Amino acid sequence: MHHELIIAGFGGQGIMFAGQLLTYTGMMEDRHVSYIPSYGPEMRGGTANCSVVISEKEIGSPIVTDPGILVTLNQPAFDKFAPTVKDGGLIIYNSTLINGELPGEDVETLAVPASKIADELGNPRITNMVMLGALIKKTQMVSLETILDSLEKVLPEHRHNLIPLNKQALEAGMEYTEDKL
Amino acid sequence: MAEKIAARTEALTENPFHYCPGCAHGIIHRLVAETIEELGVREKTVGVASVGCSVFAYNYFNMDMQQAAHGRAPAVATGIKRVLPDNFVFTYQGDGDLAAIGTAEIVHAAARGENITVIFVNNTTYGMTGGQSAPTTILGQKTTTTPYGRDPHVNGYPMGVSEMLSTLGGVAHVSRVSIYSPAQVNRAKRAIKKAFEVQREKKGFSFVEVLASCPTNWRMTPQDALKWIEEKMLPIYPLGEFKTAAEEGK
Amino acid sequence: MAKVLMGGNEALAEAALRAGCRHFFGYPITPQSEIPEYLAKKMPQLDGVYLQAESEIAAINMVYGAAGAGVRVFTASSGPGISLMSEGISYIAGAELPCVIVNIMRGGPGLGNIAPSQADYNQATKGIGHGDFHLIVLAPNSVQEMADLTMLAFQLAEEYRNPAMILSDGLLGQMMEPVEFNENPPKEKDKPWATRGAKGRDPNIINRLLIEAEALQKHNLKLQEKYQLIKETQCRCESYLAEDADILLAAFGSCSRMAKSAVEMARSRGIKAGLVRPITLWPFPEKEVAEAAKGAKACLVTEMNEGQMLLDIRLALKGRIPIHFLGKSGGIIPTPGEILEEIERIEVNLRG
Ligand SMILES: Cc1ncc(C[n+]2csc(CCOP(=O)(O)OP(=O)(O)O)c2C)c(N)n1
Ligand code: SF4
Numbered sequence: 001m002h003h004e005l006i007i008a009g010f011g012g013q014g015i016m017f018a019g020q021l022l023t024y025t026g027m028m029e030d031r032h033v034s035y036i037p038s039y040g041p042e043m044r045g046g047t048a049n050c051s052v053v054i055s056e057k058e059i060g061s062p063i064v065t066d067p068g069i070l071v072t073l074n075q076p077a078f079d080k081f082a083p084t085v086k087d088g089g090l091i092i093y094n095s096t097l098i099n100g101e102l103p104g105e106d107v108e109t110l111a112v113p114a115s116k117i118a119d120e121l122g123n124p125r126i127t128n129m130v131m132l133g134a135l136i137k138k139t140q141m142v143s144l145e146t147i148l149d150s151l152e153k154v155l156p157e158h159r160h161n162l163i164p165l166n167k168q169a170l171e172a173g174m175e176y177t178e179d180k181l
Numbered sequence: 182m183a184e185k186i187a188a189r190t191e192a193l194t195e196n197p198f199h200y201c202p203g204c205a206h207g208i209i210h211r212l213v214a215e216t217i218e219e220l221g222v223r224e225k226t227v228g229v230a231s232v233g234c235s236v237f238a239y240n241y242f243n244m245d246m247q248q249a250a251h252g253r254a255p256a257v258a259t260g261i262k263r264v265l266p267d268n269f270v271f272t273y274q275g276d277g278d279l280a281a282i283g284t285a286e287i288v289h290a291a292a293r294g295e296n297i298t299v300i301f302v303n304n305t306t307y308g309m310t311g312g313q314s315a316p317t318t319i320l321g322q323k324t325t326t327t328p329y330g331r332d333p334h335v336n337g338y339p340m341g342v343s344e345m346l347s348t349l350g351g352v353a354h355v356s357r358v359s360i361y362s363p364a365q366v367n368r369a370k371r372a373i374k375k376a377f378e379v380q381r382e383k384k385g386f387s388f389v390e391v392l393a394s395c396p397t398n399w400r401m402t403p404q405d406a407l408k409w410i411e412e413k414m415l416p417i418y419p420l421g422e423f424k425t426a427a428e429e430g431k
Numbered sequence: 432m433a434k435v436l437m438g439g440n441e442a443l444a445e446a447a448l449r450a451g452c453r454h455f456f457g458y459p460i461t462p463q464s465e466i467p468e469y470l471a472k473k474m475p476q477l478d479g480v481y482l483q484a485e486s487e488i489a490a491i492n493m494v495y496g497a498a499g500a501g502v503r504v505f506t507a508s509s510g511p512g513i514s515l516m517s518e519g520i521s522y523i524a525g526a527e528l529p530c531v532i533v534n535i536m537r538g539g540p541g542l543g544n545i546a547p548s549q550a551d552y553n554q555a556t557k558g559i560g561h562g563d564f565h566l567i568v569l570a571p572n573s574v575q576e577m578a579d580l581t582m583l584a585f586q587l588a589e590e591y592r593n594p595a596m597i598l599s600d601g602l603l604g605q606m607m608e609p610v611e612f613n614e615n616p617p618k619e620k621d622k623p624w625a626t627r628g629a630k631g632r633d634p635n636i637i638n639r640l641l642i643e644a645e646a647l648q649k650h651n652l653k654l655q656e657k658y659q660l661i662k663e664t665q666c667r668c669e670s671y672l673a674e675d676a677d678i679l680l681a682a683f684g685s686c687s688r689m690a691k692s693a694v695e696m697a698r699s700r701g702i703k704a705g706l707v708r709p710i711t712l713w714p715f716p717e718k719e720v721a722e723a724a725k726g727a728k729a730c731l732v733t734e735m736n737e738g739q740m741l742l743d744i745r746l747a748l749k750g751r752i753p754i755h756f757l758g759k760s761g762g763i764i765p766t767p768g769e770i771l772e773e774i775e776r777i778e779v780n781l782r783g
Contacts, residue, residue, distance in 0.1 A: 020436070020607065023436060023607060024436045027434060027436055027609045033436070033608065033609060034606060034607070034608045035436075035606060035607040035608070036602070036605060036606040036607075037605060059608075059688075060688050060689065060690075060691035060692030060693075060694075060695060060767065061688050061689045061691070061692040061766070061767050062602075062606050062608070062688060063602070063689070063764060063766070065766045065768065066768070
């Protein structure tokens with residue numbers, strides 16, 4: 001098993017958090033993992049993205065240039081990264097905000113109305129977790145149980161009250177995806 | 182006044198500012214540029230950009246510009262001015278640049294009475310590198326490198342640069358202004374103009390400190406940041422003219 | 432001890448704390464700021480000293496003072512700041528004081544940019560200050576090594592009374608990987624030469640002025656002897672699939688990670704590629720590199736600069752096989768795909 005992902009959206013959508021959580025979960029499941037945030041002045045405005053690698057074997061390049069999986073939360077990030085996805089790869093996109101038209105490549109897509117689902121759960125800030133739920137259902141990359149364990153480790157203590165909400169969002173993303181499989 | 186704001190001065194390029202919303206650098210750039218245009222010296226001016234968020238000043242000032250290493254702008258400006266004594270030379274520096282790494286250069290340019298104008302933007306922090314403490318950080322202020330607040334026993338005291346420089350012989354003009362209200366912006370404009378006039382009359386070193394906001398690193402809304410200048414900075418950094426060429430036995 | 436997921440800069444800072452270092456002097460610069468920010472939080476809780484100096488010139492001289500006073504001390508910066516430190520580093524090396532200097536490289540020259548780069552290889556290994564001296568230079572290629580080599584740097588610095596540098600870059604500084612901290616960090620050595628007050632002994636003098644030519648030469652010869660000893664005993668190097676490689680890649684630091692991926696891609700296409708990775712850049716593992724290249728028909732050096740380690744590889748291989756170069760600069764990182772293309776070109780030539 002070897003997964004190379006890019007997670008992308010705009011600053012404030014919890015892109016970095018989702019990436020770190022996934023990476024941490026991979027580590028908890030005894031995989032080799034690496035995570036790189038985009039950094040620099042571009043963080044001030046616009047898009048945020050990170051590269052995540054989760055693998056059975058030692059990781060060479062931690063930089064992902066042609067991802068096997070793209071998780072994207074807004075249109076500019078979709079436009080920027082969708083063309084870089086490997087042939088045979090997978091794009092999971094937030095269909096509430098993205099019109100997922102591809103220039104006809106050999107790529108599988110999964111549309112998840114994640115912002116809408118998050119709003120229905122009462123908090124737009126958990127859009128990232130809905131997407132993560134969809135990702136793990138679709139790919140079986142890591143298990144829900146380990147993600148929940150990881151949440152406890154990654155979130156600072158005073159944020160632990162948010163765990164049930166995050167769990168709901170993950171499950172909602174998984175449920176939505178179940179129907180599409 | 183409203184019309185003036187709308188019409189962009191010729192001394193600024195068309196490039197949109199890259200600064201964060203509510204950042205003071207944009208306003209201060211405009212005041213400097215308008216002054217240069219009003220004095221009709223755009224084509225005779227060489228500006229020196231420093232290292233900080235305003236490092237890209239050369240993209241905005243529509244005139245000859247040279248970019249200096251961190252803190253060294255007054256030395257670079259000295260080199261330029263000694264070659265071109267009849268041109269206008271100014272530096273544009275932040276508080277990390279001018280009051281930390283560049284203290285030797287600013288003090289000696291001032292003491293030499295170098296006939297240049299220095300615009301000093303005091304926002305109490307290192308904006309570009311992510312909000313670390315600066316020599317001008319006020320006591321108790323939290324920054325990424327004073328996470329428990331600035332403690333004078335560990336980090337020393339805020340530095341009053343205007344007060345310090347006004348004690349030096351070669352200095353012709355020192356004032357401290359701010360931009361936290363429209364009236365203050367007007368005053369800042371007058372002070373900047375006066376400083377350039379001092380340079381035109383070859384009276385020596387002129388210096389304008391502008392108390393400015395960095396809403397991003399202060400983690401405040403632009404409005405709250407302006408309020409913070411008025412409430413927290415003014416008691417430590419009083420506004421006013423500390424020295425003018427008139428007092429300096431011409 | 433369990434693995435933790437950490438950023439490279441934070442892991443480096445934590446390793447220094449675990450190595451017992453309680454003194455840090457620095458000045459902010461991207462992309463190393465996580466190091467001082469981490470320490471600004473932790474040092475006060477450990478009764479340690481974190482101080483932001485007014486410049487890198489001041490910071491390195493604070494390090495000089497603290498090292499003279501006999502403590503574990505370090506500083507961190509990036510290209511422009513390291514350049515400003517070079518006078519102080521020369522003093523520290525001349526005075527034979529142990530300390531650790533971290534360079535999280537970014538693009539140069541001048542202000543350059545803040546993207547990852549390896550453009551300071553020559554500065555670190557050949558020309559960091561005036562006079563006849565060397566730094567010990569260690570180049571990590573993972574977050575784990577950011578931690579491990581930092582501990583090693585303190586140990587080597589003390590063992591040889593010589594400044595040691597961690598030469599890393601913005602990519603390793605920002606990326607997160609699991610790290611497991613060494614539970615037995617190197618013990619601190621006694622420092623009878625330190626200037627801590629001459630109670631019941633003759634005064635210690637830390638000084639780098641030797642007016643008499645003979646005296647200075649004698650001192651320099653002593654330094655050279657020490658460097659010789661370091662060269663003989665401290666070269667570190669890693670190789671990967673080098674034994675049967677036709678095409679041997681050479682890369683250090685983060686670039687070696689892309690090179691490793693390229694080697695794997697080449698192998699899966701039936702090309703016998705391998706990799707040699709110097710870990711100590713000074714002393715340069717000449718023998719080890721030559722040994723790794725024994726069976727190779729060509730070498731490909733890849734770096735995030737315009738060809739700096741390239742010269743040391745040429746010296747090590749003594750013209751025995753053709754040496755190719757793939758470099759990217761300005762913050763551009765060679766991708767495994769690009770390196771693979773270069774490998775394939777070389778392979779076609781070899782067959783041709
Ligand atoms: C020699 C050197 N050291 C450090 C830096 C990193 N650096 C870039 S900007 C900056 C501080 C800028 O702060 P300030 O002058 O207050 O300007 P602001 O960004 O707040 O406008 C620093 C330390 C550098 N470029 N060169
Ligand atoms: S970080 Fe602060 S000083 Fe820099 S552009 Fe943003 S608001 Fe302005």
